[in-house]
Amino acid sequence: MIKDLFSKRRKYASMPAEREQPKTMNEGVMTKCPKCKTIVYTKELMKHANVCMHCGHHMPMTPSERIDLILDTDSFRELNPHMVSADPLEFPEYKEKLEKDQKKTGHKEAVVTGEGTIGGTPVVLGVMDPAFRMGSMGSVVGEKITRAIERALDLHAPFILFSASGGARMQEGILSLMQMAKTSAALKKMDEAGLLFVSVMTHPTTGGVSASFASLGDYNFAEPEALIGFAGRRIIEQTIRQELPEDFQTAEFLLKHGQLDKVLHRQDMKNVLSAIVQMHT
Amino acid sequence: MENHLPFEKPIMELRNKIDELKSFTDEKDIDLSGEIEKLEQRLEQLEAEVYNNLKPWQRVQIARHPERPTTLDYIDSLFEQFIELHGDRLFGDDEAIVGGIAFFEGSPVTVIGHQRGRDTKENVRRNFGMPHPEGYRKALRLMKQAEKFNRPVICFVDTKGAYPGKAAEERGQSEAIARNLMEMAGLKVPVISVVIGEGGSGGGLALGVANHVHMFENSWYSTISPEGASSILWKDASYAREAAEAMRITAGDLKEFGVIDEIVKEPRGGAHHDPKEQMAILRKTLQQSLKDLLVLTPNELIESRYEKFKQMGTFEESDF
Ligand SMILES: [Zn+2]
Numbered sequence: 001m002i003k004d005l006f007s008k009r010r011k012y013a014s015m016p017a018e019r020e021q022p023k024t025m026n027e028g029v030m031t032k033c034p035k036c037k038t039i040v041y042t043k044e045l046m047k048h049a050n051v052c053m054h055c056g057h058h059m060p061m062t063p064s065e066r067i068d069l070i071l072d073t074d075s076f077r078e079l080n081p082h083m084v085s086a087d088p089l090e091f092p093e094y095k096e097k098l099e100k101d102q103k104k105t106g107h108k109e110a111v112v113t114g115e116g117t118i119g120g121t122p123v124v125l126g127v128m129d130p131a132f133r134m135g136s137m138g139s140v141v142g143e144k145i146t147r148a149i150e151r152a153l154d155l156h157a158p159f160i161l162f163s164a165s166g167g168a169r170m171q172e173g174i175l176s177l178m179q180m181a182k183t184s185a186a187l188k189k190m191d192e193a194g195l196l197f198v199s200v201m202t203h204p205t206t207g208g209v210s211a212s213f214a215s216l217g218d219y220n221f222a223e224p225e226a227l228i229g230f231a232g233r234r235i236i237e238q239t240i241r242q243e244l245p246e247d248f249q250t251a252e253f254l255l256k257h258g259q260l261d262k263v264l265h266r267q268d269m270k271n272v273l274s275a276i277v278q279m280h281t
Numbered sequence: 282m283e284n285h286l287p288f289e290k291p292i293m294e295l296r297n298k299i300d301e302l303k304s305f306t307d308e309k310d311i312d313l314s315g316e317i318e319k320l321e322q323r324l325e326q327l328e329a330e331v332y333n334n335l336k337p338w339q340r341v342q343i344a345r346h347p348e349r350p351t352t353l354d355y356i357d358s359l360f361e362q363f364i365e366l367h368g369d370r371l372f373g374d375d376e377a378i379v380g381g382i383a384f385f386e387g388s389p390v391t392v393i394g395h396q397r398g399r400d401t402k403e404n405v406r407r408n409f410g411m412p413h414p415e416g417y418r419k420a421l422r423l424m425k426q427a428e429k430f431n432r433p434v435i436c437f438v439d440t441k442g443a444y445p446g447k448a449a450e451e452r453g454q455s456e457a458i459a460r461n462l463m464e465m466a467g468l469k470v471p472v473i474s475v476v477i478g479e480g481g482s483g484g485g486l487a488l489g490v491a492n493h494v495h496m497f498e499n500s501w502y503s504t505i506s507p508e509g510a511s512s513i514l515w516k517d518a519s520y521a522r523e524a525a526e527a528m529r530i531t532a533g534d535l536k537e538f539g540v541i542d543e544i545v546k547e548p549r550g551g552a553h554h555d556p557k558e559q560m561a562i563l564r565k566t567l568q569q570s571l572k573d574l575l576v577l578t579p580n581e582l583i584e585s586r587y588e589k590f591k592q593m594g595t596f597e598e599s600d601f
Contacts, residue, residue, distance in 0.1 A: 086595035088538065089529050139594030146591065168482075168504045170513060173529050174540050177504040178593040180483060181490045184459060185466035185587050192467065208504070210455040211443075211483040216463050230454040230483070231445030239445050249450060257451045 019203065019227070022050075022059045033057055049266045058203065058223050058266055062105070063112040063127040066162055070270055071116035071125065078114040079124075080147055085109065085140050091171040101132045109140040110165070113148040115155070119274040121281055124152040126161040130204065135165035137209055138172040142179025145213060149186040149197075158196035158277055163214040167207020180212035187216050196280045198273065200264065201228050201251070219276065221264045222251035286342045289550070292331060295324050332549045335499065337531050338522040341507055343499040343551040344478045350556050352379060352394030352437040355477065358560040359567070360385050360392060368419060372452060375416030377408045377440070378488075380423045385435070386568065391427035393420045393488060394437030397478075410479075411444040414457035417487050421461050424468060433471040433571060436488040441506060443484030458487040465490035466590070471574035471582060473567065475545065476500045476532075477552075492577075492586050493570045494540070496532040498547040502540075503530040540593060542570075 020034035024042060031042045036055035045052070049069055050059040061069070067076050087094050102108055110132040115124055126148050128135045145161070152159040168176040190197050199217030201210070204227040211230050214220075222228055229249035237244055247253045254260045264272055285293045299320050306313050335343070343349070356363050360383035367374040380393035395412065398404025420436075427434045443454055465472060474491035480502030496502060503510075510524035511517060529535075532544040545566050548555035574582065 080598070082599045084597050084599070086597055088595045089527070091527070140596045143594050143596055170505055170510060170528075172504075172595075173538075174503055174535055175538060175594050177482060177486055178540055178590060180459075181462050181466070181486060182590045182593060184462035185490065185590050188463045188466040189587070191463070208483055211458040212462055213459070215453075215456040215459040228455075229450050230443065230458070231450065235445045236447060236450070240447055242447075244447060248447070257453070259453045259456060 031059075033059070049269075051266050056224065056265075058225065060130060060164075060203070062131070063107065063129050066127045067112070067114075067116070067125065069266075070160070070273060071118060071123075072120065075116040076114050076125070077116065078112065079151060080113065080144050082108060083140050083144060085138050085172070087171075088139075088175055089171060089173050094171040097133065097171075105129055105132045107132070109144065110135045110137070111141045111144050113144050115151065115157075118160075118270070118277050121274075121277050122155060122157045123277060124148050124155065124157050124159045126159070128162060128164045128202075128209075130164040130166075130202075133169060135163075135204075135209070136167060136169035136176075137165055137179050138169035138176050139179065141165075141169075142176075142182050145179075145183050146186045149183070149190055152195060153189055153193055156193075156195065158198065158280060159190060160198045160200070160273060161213065161217075162200045162202055163205045163209055164202045165205055165207070165209035165214075167209055177208065180208050183213040184216060187213055196277070198276060200269070200273075201260075202226050204228070206230070206232070206249075217261075219261050220259075221262050221272075222254065222260055223266060224251055224263055226251045228254055284346065284348055286339070286346065288331065288339050288342070292324070292327055295320065295327060299324065328549065336522075337501070337525040338507070340499045340531055341501050341521075341525050343553075344497075344501055346551060346553050347399075348553040349478055350552050350559060351399060352396045352439060352477065354556065355437060355560065355563060356381075356383065356392055356394070358556075359564055360390070363392070366423060369415040369422060371418060372415045375408075375413050375419060376406055377410050377412040377444070378416035378420055380420055382432075385571070388571075389430070389432045390435055391423050391432055392435045392437075393423055394477075395440040395485070395488065397439060408444055410440045411442060412440065412484060412487075413444055413446070413449045414452040414454050417443075417457040417461050420488060421464055424465065424472075428468050428470050431470060433473065433574065434468065434491075435567065436472070436474040436491065438474055438476040438480050438485045438488050438502070439478035439500075440481050440484050441479055442481035443487070458483045461487040462490050466586060467583060468586075469579035469582065471571065471577070472586070473570045473574070475563070475566070476502050476541075481506055490586070490590065492574050492582060492589070493542045495543045495545050495566055495570070496535060496541045497545045497552065498532055499551045500532060501525070501530040502532075502535055503528055538593075 023032040032039045033052040035057035038054040111128045113126040198219050201222040205214050251263045363383035365381040379396045395410045397410030398407045472491040473493045474489045476496040507521035507525040508518045511520040535541045548558045552559040
């Protein structure tokens with residue numbers, strides 16, 4: 001049976017199923033919602049934090065859009081923006097893929113971290129970018145998050161993290177796995193120091209990221225319909241040989257099973273976060 | 282040995298031939314000792330050739346050998362008066378992880394490990410050593426208990442990974458693993474983890490945030506199983522052998538990366554070739570680790586554990 005299970009592992013990865021991306025049309029002037037297919041003005045959509053005005057579907061945000069949405073205007077100062085991955089396994093095509101995503105996203109790795117304020121209160125913030133190597137966690141992601149936590153410890157400030165990740169980054173082998181331990185150990189220090197950590201899981205938060213810092217918030221929130229889980233849906237279906245419910249591993253599913261504090265609509269995000277920060281200062 | 286691995290076939294064939302000649306000598310009263318001696322020399326050469334140059338995939342096969350000693354085998358041999366403790370107090374008792382209290386060399390310790398089955402029936406009961414959240418939560422309960430009573434924690438890692446199932450997700454597989462990583466980092470007592478067979482991803486790491494992490498010579502420890510890596514890399518699970526090499530999952534690799542402390546030697550051909558010898562080797566490793574760790578204060582234990590994991594990773598920092 002177990003042999004079966006593993007030999008059946010073909011043609012799929014531990015990565016989450018790719019969700020359809022919003023399509024831009026007319027040279028970016030219009031955007032089509034991948035869920036309800038309504039075509040809207042891109043500018044209007046951006047005013048609504050990339051949430052479809054018709055069906056409420058939460059479309060991806062870049063880290064800078066997220067930072068603008070959450071922090072006080074111009075308060076953000078980035079930490080360790082120039083840290084780049086080494087290639088410890090000399091993995092075929094890894095460096096090329098990194099360079100490609102660096103060009104595509106305009107930052108060096110799958111997480112942006114920094115300091116800023118929310119309603120005038122200093123916080124440390126991290127935002128993962130699923131557009132960079134599917135937000136996978138290698139040494140740089142682990143190190144930057146750990147340093148952000150250490151910065152929060154120095155400042156006695158809350159730490160807020162928006163996660164979005166397919167899991168550990170295979171190309172860095174065991175060192176990726178160890179980032180789970182490193183980041184979680186740093187969070188233990190925050191916990192001991194009585195400091196606040198808020199985890200906001202966005203689409204998708206899976207594998208090694210969901211099984212480390214993303215699940216360790218004093219408050220664990222998620223955006224509507226975000227995919228959150230440990231194992232990939234197809235792996236589970238092939239293991240247990242039964243179909244899974246439509247809403248399996250969505251934020252709403254986790255809420256129902258007692259695994260989340262709250263599903264937070266993006267348009268309430270800043271208000272709720274700033275209220276929480278105020279309640280802890 | 283009945284259960285020899287494919288790459289051991291030439292050794293087995295030669296060994297059988299020697300046995301045949303020996304019984305022939307006994308039956309027919311013909312002296313073949315010269316011939317036998319030559320073959321025995323050849324066997325020695327062949328064994329050295331094969332076993333001293335094991336490839337990563339061969340080590341994976343040894344790590345999965347059905348006769349390889351499991352957590353409970355080590356507990357039976359190395360610990361006295363083991364009392365198994367069950368359940369997470371929340372949902373149930375996951376038999377894919379065993380744990381309890383015992384004496385090691387006269388001192389009380391808490392011992393916890395993944396437990397695969399030693400036959401099909403036991404494998405079904407133990408879910409092939411692939412835990413659900415309640416397994417990890419039981420482990421954490423026992424670790425916290427060890428902390429309360431100020432005794433060291435010894436963990437044995439041996440799992441293909443945490444179980445990928447519906448119920449596991451519903452009950453918070455991610456949270457259970459994450460919680461263990463965080464809480465293990467803060468334990469005020471010495472923690473030793475030994476990868477005795479398979480160190481499958483987060484499911485293995487959830488018993489692995491230790492002051493000392495040791496790894497058996499023929500075990501593997503990785504972000505993803507060789508089969509899983511093969512699926513991603515080549516869209517086909519059947520290149521596990523190649524993936525095992527590319528992913529750098531052996532004890533030697535992990536030592537080089539600074540992820541483990543000691544490589545625990547195995548008898549030639551693997552632990553199952555001489556379990557007794559293996560027990561003796563592991564006993565020494567545990568003795569030394571405990572000796573090194575018991576002199577540290579709780580704060581030193583936590584800080585050195587933190588620093589150990591903090592230095593793991595490779596990256597470059599530039600100013601532009
Ligand atoms: Zn829509």
